[in-house]
Amino acid sequence: MTTIFTKIINREIPADIVYENDYIIAFKDINPQAPIHILVVTKKEIPTVNDLGPEDRILVGEAYLALSKIAKDLGVSEDGYRIITNCNSYGGQEVFHLHFHLLAGKPLGAMLSSN
Known part of the structure; x- marks a missing residue:
């Protein structure tokens, strides 16, 4: 099943692209x-973090290098900034194509606690 992210990668729908290389698009x-709030998306269609394999090491590394570069470029x-990757329904994943959220521009506060 083709995701909205694949359609953006294939330029079938528009997006405000801030970074792209052979592995990812942001x-x-x-x-x-x-x-x-920037989305860094793998160009390889991987549904969730659970679906990563050893062959995806470079891909994940490229995603984190891109996140770092984008944060620097945006000042x-x-x-500081937060990187979030959701996995499956309890994790809040809505689009089943591996991606990373970069959130910044204000104090983001503490993460949820189990209290």
């Missing part, structure tokens, strides 16, 4: 949860 989220690396 674009602004259309429903931002912070002043800066948020010093103040």
